Each structure stands twice: as structure tokens, then as C-alpha cells.
Amino acid sequence: MRFLIRLQNIDRRILYVLVAIVLSVPLIIRPAKHPETVFPEVRKTYDTIDAVKPDNIVLLSVSWGAGTQAENDPQMQALMRHMFANNTKFVVMSWSLVGSELSYQSGMHVQADVNKQRSREGKPLLEYGKDWAHVGYKTGSISAIVSGLGENFQQVMKQDRNGTPLTELAATRNIKNYRDIGAVVDLTSVGLMGYWIAYLTTPKHIPLIYCPTAVMSATAYPYLDSGQLSGMLNGVMGAVQYETLVGQADVATDASASSWALSAAHIYIILLIVLGNLGYLVARKTGDRSGGSKLG
Amino acid sequence: MVNWLAANYGSIAIWAGALCTFGIYTILYKENKFYRFFEHIFIGVYGGYGVYITWHNIILPKWWRPMTSEGLWWWIFAAVLGSMFYFMYSKKHAWISRVIFGLFMGFAAGGIFREFYEGYFPQIGSSMKPFSGSYSNILSVAVFYVVLLAAMSYFFFSFEHKHPAVKNTAAAGRWFLMIGFGAMFGATVMGRMTLFIGRLNFLINRWIPEVRAEAQSSLFWIIMPAVVLIVSTIGYFVFRKSQKLEA
Known part of the structure; x- marks a missing residue:
């Protein structure tokens, strides 16, 4: 009984160390197995990307940085793999300073990884500028940029992150306005979905895919229900389910290791909640008032 | 030196990332100067990087070059309008900043109508679901x-x-x-x-393999104990001082 009562007073630093141990085990083992269950919104995302016409591009809007890289980067990499496999051209734009660099590095990493396989299969290799482009960091009035790129893409974007005019890149040369955009993907930790809905995707009937951090995902379901969103990847769990769909179900990836670590963490937290409440109930029954949270 | 930095860029980045991660996570033990030091490094680096990228990606290609090289001289008025914001720091001329703030508030207020209409009206419509x-x-x-x-x-x-x-x-x-x-x-x-998994994944799957690879070198076994000793000594005095202050 005393043991259960004392569980309410565990030093938080011990809990932190235990969390680190629980999360580390799957990251060391790195299981390849991906979840077999795929949520409907993830399936819709896959179908939306599949339905993009060959002469259209997908616009990836990056508004995440180093802080949420663990959630948003796997989403973006899974989507890039799908688009590379489909030969769908895409353009990455960033509203985040750090996100601009990270998303470019991720694109190059996925390109190199896919090229290894293509090389083995004797297929033509992917190239930056030909199969995809990165237009770098954008700042200013978001509504004006979002609205403007739908009307005159070249005028608003002008050049890629390396300073090359978009008219000189094969991936972007023919993009004139919203008619050339097959889908928009909002990879975000700050919530720019409202701007895309208001100024581009809903008025111009362009599918919008939302890839938020898990914290933000709950508020997006009404938009999925109304059809304003054509799909969603919910944090890293959405990313790992998408990897299942793009044929990586048996490949050990960061996302698959993260999903296992996440499941372990959830079991650990549920266990702590149960033990803490057991301690509380026992303390109340025995009249012991020593329980409570310890902050020090 | 420059050549050495360029040759070892990858390793330096991984070690710097690991050091910053440990430094920032010391806050989980308690408030301390290590944490503050790395927090200030982050803010400083982010600020400096922001200035460079904003100039290189935005101001230079979209304002400076068109104005100076492409004959679009009227872009100078953007600088006039932009500088109006800074009059907010002058008591006497603060009214000038209010003009430009008012303009932007007008834009934003107009935009809100559209954002509300496009954002919420379809949801009201989709709430009327048929029993079928x-x-x-x-x-x-x-x-x-x-x-x-x-x-x-x-x-x-x-x-x-x-x-x-x-x-x-x-x-x-x-x-x-x-x-x-x-x-x-x-x-x-x-x-x-x-988010925590992301950092742990970096430490376990990038930093530890880097340490293993570098452990093959004899120089590593000379430098590492010295670094550990210095960091532990600083850490001891930092935490001891904060404990004394608390007492």
C-alpha cells in the first residue's frame, strides 16, 4: 500500500530517464515492420497524389523548422518518394528559414536514395531542376503570395533557391498559374491551411493535402469532412502509414522506428496514469494526504 | 584550418548537434547556465541566418536588383513605405507609422471576410448530412x-x-x-x-555511429577525456553554484 501511495511522488527526473529508455529501445532495434492499418485520410492523400495529371505539378508548402522536423520531415519524404515513383514533378516552397534548408536537404536525400534503386533497375536518374525544384524561403503577406502564385506563378516565385530563373528549369518552365497546379500539400507546424483554403485551393478547386503535427490534427477533421481537405497525414503516424502505401512496408526507416517508439511511449504513459490513479485511490481510502505532484 | 573545416564539415555538424542537444536538455534537471548558453547560441545563430537568407532570397532578387539593374526605379517607394513603420519609435512622429499600420490592418480586415467565408461556410453546408x-x-x-x-x-x-x-x-x-x-x-x-524521439534518433543513429567511427583514431582518445574532464568540471561548478543560490 505504501508503495502505491509513494508512486504519486516520483521525482519527475526519474520519469524523464524512464521515458528516454523506453523510447531508445525501438530506435536502437529499428524494426522495419510498418502498421497494416491505414487511416482513410492517408489513403485519400495517396489517391489524390496518384490522380495528379502528368503535366501538372504538386506544390509543397513547408512551414516547419528544426523543432518539428521529427514529425514533418518523414511526411515530406514519404510524399516525395511517391511523386518520384509516379514521375510527378513537384515544387517546394518554404515559409520557414530553417525549413527551407532542411526541406532542400531532405529532397536531395530522397533523390539520392531513389536514384540508387533506379540505377540498379537501369532507369533514368532523377535530377534537381528537371524532376523537382525548390524555390526557397518566402516571407511577406502570405495571402498575397498564395493568391498571386495562383494567378502568375513565374512572377511571384521568379527564381529557385540557388538563384536560377524558374524559366530555365524543366520542372518549373511551364507553370503559368493555378491550372498547372495539380495539388497543394501544406506541411506545417504553424497552420497556414486557412490561407490556402481561402485564397487558392477552394476558389480554384485544387486539392489540398494537410500534413500537420499531431497536436494540430484534431482541428482539421471538420475540413476533411467538408471536402476542403483532400487528405491528411497526422504527424509521424500519418507518415509511417503513407510509407506502407508507397511500398516501404518492410524497410526500416526513421518513421517506422519512431512509430514503434511512440507506441512504447503510449503504453508507458498509460501505465503511469493507471499507477498514479491507483496510488491516489489507495491514499484516499487510507486517509493518507502525502500524495500529489512533486515539482522539485 | 579552412580546409580542415571543409573536410570535416559533416562530423563537426553532428558533434555540434549532439552538444547543443545535451546542453538544451540539461533544463530537464534544473534551470542552469549551460541551458542558457545554448539557448542564446540558438537565438543568435537563428537571427544571423535570418538576416542573411532574407537579404539573399528576398530583398536582393525582388527589390534591390530590379530597382538598380532592371530599371524598375519606382521600387524605391517600397523602402519609403517600409521605413514608415520605424516612426513608431518617435513620440513626435508616431502618427506616420499609424498610417502604414492602418493600411495593413485594412488589408487584414478585408482578408478575414474571405478567410471566414471560404473556411467556415462549406463546413456549415457539410453539417447538413442526409439520413441515407x-x-x-x-x-x-x-x-x-x-x-x-x-x-x-x-x-x-x-x-x-x-x-x-x-x-x-x-x-x-x-x-x-x-x-x-x-x-x-x-x-x-x-x-x-x-519531437523527443527525433532528437533521440539523431543521438542514437547519427551521433553514436560517428563516435564509434572516430574512436578508431588515437587522437580521439587524447582529446575526448580532456573534453569530458573540462565539461564535467564546468558542470560541477555551475550546478554547485545554483544549489548554493537556492539554499
């Missing part, structure tokens, strides 16, 4: 309406919830809202854990 299709769909729609009406009745403040029908429906609405908040909080926990 399979039995499971009809049941799903019925659950949707019960939750929708209950939650809406909770926010109905025009009169007191005295009638049992209204009172009980509003109470049910409160429960539904609590369940919704619980789901949102669950997602928050998942998100926070993922």
Missing part, C-alpha cells in the same frame, strides 16, 4: 447530429438552462467537448513524444 445509405452510415449521421446539437446547446447563453431538456442536453454537450479535448490532448502527447 447503409445502416452504419445512418447511425454515423445520427451520432453526428446528437453531438452537434448537444455541443451547440452548451454554448447557447441567451437564457438560463433551466428546462431539463436544455439542461441535460447542454450537460451532454459538455461531456462531448471533454471527450474532444481529451482526444486533442492525446494527440498533443503524441506530438511532444515525437
Whole structure:
């Protein structure tokens, strides 16, 4: 009984160390197995990307940085793999300073990884500028940029992150306005979905895919229900389910290791909640008032 | 030196990342100067990087070059308008900044109408679901309406919830809202854990292999003990001082 009562007073630093141990085990083992269950919104995302016409591009809007890289980067990499496999051209734009660099590095990493396989299969290799482009960091009035790129893409974007005019890149040369955009993907930790809905995707009937951090995902379901969103990847769990769909179900990836670590963490937290409440109930029954949270 | 830095860029980046991660996570033990030091490094680096990227990616290609090289001289007026913001620091001329602030507030207020219309009107429309299709769909729609009406009745403040029908429906609405908040909080926990997983993954799958690779070199075994000794000594005095202050 005393043991259960004392569980309410565990030093938080011990809990932190235990969390680190629980999360580390799957990251060391790195299981390849991906979840077999795929949520409907993830399936819709896959179908939306599949339905993009060959002469259209997908616009990836990056508004995440180093802080949420663990959630948003796997989403973006899974989507890039799908688009590379489909030969769908895409353009990455960033509203985040750090996100601009990270998303470019991720694109190059996925390109190199896919090229290894293509090389083995004797297929033509992917190239930056030909199969995809990165237009770098954008700042200013978001509504004006979002609205403007739908009307005159070249005028608003002008050049890629390396300073090359978009008219000189094969991936972007023919993009004139919203008619050339097959889908928009909002990879975000700050919530720019409202701007895309208001100024581009809903008025111009362009599918919008939302890839938020898990914290933000709950508020997006009404938009999925109304059809304003054509799909969603919910944090890293959405990313790992998408990897299942793009044929990586048996490949050990960061996302698959993260999903296992996440499941372990959830079991650990549920266990702590149960033990803490057991301690509380026992303390109340025995009249012991020593329980409570310890902050020090 | 420059050549050495260029040749070892990858290793330096990984070691710097690991050091910063450990430095920032010392806050989990308690507030300390290590944490503050790395926090200030982050803010400084982010600020400097921001200035460079904003100049290189935005101001130079979209304002300076068109104005100076492409004959679009009228872009100078953008600088005039932009500089109006800074008059907010002058008591005498603060009215100039209010002109430009007013202009932007007008833009924003106009935009809100459109954002509200495009954002929420389709959701009001999609809330009118028909009772049709399979039995499971009809049941799903019925659950949707019960939750929708209950939650809406909770926010109905025009009169007191005295009638049992209204009172009980509003109470049910409160429960539904609590369940919704619980789901949102669950997602928050998942998100926070993922962020920690990201850092752990970096340490386990990038930094530790880097340490293993470098452990092959004899220089590593000379430098590392010295670094560990210095960091431990600094850490000891930093935490000892903070403990004395607390006492």
C-alpha cells in the first residue's frame, strides 16, 4: 500500500530517464515492420497524389523548422518518394528559414536514395531542376503570395533557391498559374491551411493535402469532412502509414522506428496514469494526504 | 584550418548537434547556465541566418536588383513605405507609422471576410448530412447530429438552462467537448513524444555511429577525456553554484 501511495511522488527526473529508455529501445532495434492499418485520410492523400495529371505539378508548402522536423520531415519524404515513383514533378516552397534548408536537404536525400534503386533497375536518374525544384524561403503577406502564385506563378516565385530563373528549369518552365497546379500539400507546424483554403485551393478547386503535427490534427477533421481537405497525414503516424502505401512496408526507416517508439511511449504513459490513479485511490481510502505532484 | 573545416564539415555538424542537444536538455534537471548558453547560441545563430537568407532570397532578387539593374526605379517607394513603420519609435512622429499600420490592418480586415467565408461556410453546408445509405452510415449521421446539437446547446447563453431538456442536453454537450479535448490532448502527447524521439534518433543513429567511427583514431582518445574532464568540471561548478543560490 505504501508503495502505491509513494508512486504519486516520483521525482519527475526519474520519469524523464524512464521515458528516454523506453523510447531508445525501438530506435536502437529499428524494426522495419510498418502498421497494416491505414487511416482513410492517408489513403485519400495517396489517391489524390496518384490522380495528379502528368503535366501538372504538386506544390509543397513547408512551414516547419528544426523543432518539428521529427514529425514533418518523414511526411515530406514519404510524399516525395511517391511523386518520384509516379514521375510527378513537384515544387517546394518554404515559409520557414530553417525549413527551407532542411526541406532542400531532405529532397536531395530522397533523390539520392531513389536514384540508387533506379540505377540498379537501369532507369533514368532523377535530377534537381528537371524532376523537382525548390524555390526557397518566402516571407511577406502570405495571402498575397498564395493568391498571386495562383494567378502568375513565374512572377511571384521568379527564381529557385540557388538563384536560377524558374524559366530555365524543366520542372518549373511551364507553370503559368493555378491550372498547372495539380495539388497543394501544406506541411506545417504553424497552420497556414486557412490561407490556402481561402485564397487558392477552394476558389480554384485544387486539392489540398494537410500534413500537420499531431497536436494540430484534431482541428482539421471538420475540413476533411467538408471536402476542403483532400487528405491528411497526422504527424509521424500519418507518415509511417503513407510509407506502407508507397511500398516501404518492410524497410526500416526513421518513421517506422519512431512509430514503434511512440507506441512504447503510449503504453508507458498509460501505465503511469493507471499507477498514479491507483496510488491516489489507495491514499484516499487510507486517509493518507502525502500524495500529489512533486515539482522539485 | 579552412580546409580542415571543409573536410570535416559533416562530423563537426553532428558533434555540434549532439552538444547543443545535451546542453538544451540539461533544463530537464534544473534551470542552469549551460541551458542558457545554448539557448542564446540558438537565438543568435537563428537571427544571423535570418538576416542573411532574407537579404539573399528576398530583398536582393525582388527589390534591390530590379530597382538598380532592371530599371524598375519606382521600387524605391517600397523602402519609403517600409521605413514608415520605424516612426513608431518617435513620440513626435508616431502618427506616420499609424498610417502604414492602418493600411495593413485594412488589408487584414478585408482578408478575414474571405478567410471566414471560404473556411467556415462549406463546413456549415457539410453539417447538413442526409439520413441515407447503409445502416452504419445512418447511425454515423445520427451520432453526428446528437453531438452537434448537444455541443451547440452548451454554448447557447441567451437564457438560463433551466428546462431539463436544455439542461441535460447542454450537460451532454459538455461531456462531448471533454471527450474532444481529451482526444486533442492525446494527440498533443503524441506530438511532444515525437519531437523527443527525433532528437533521440539523431543521438542514437547519427551521433553514436560517428563516435564509434572516430574512436578508431588515437587522437580521439587524447582529446575526448580532456573534453569530458573540462565539461564535467564546468558542470560541477555551475550546478554547485545554483544549489548554493537556492539554499
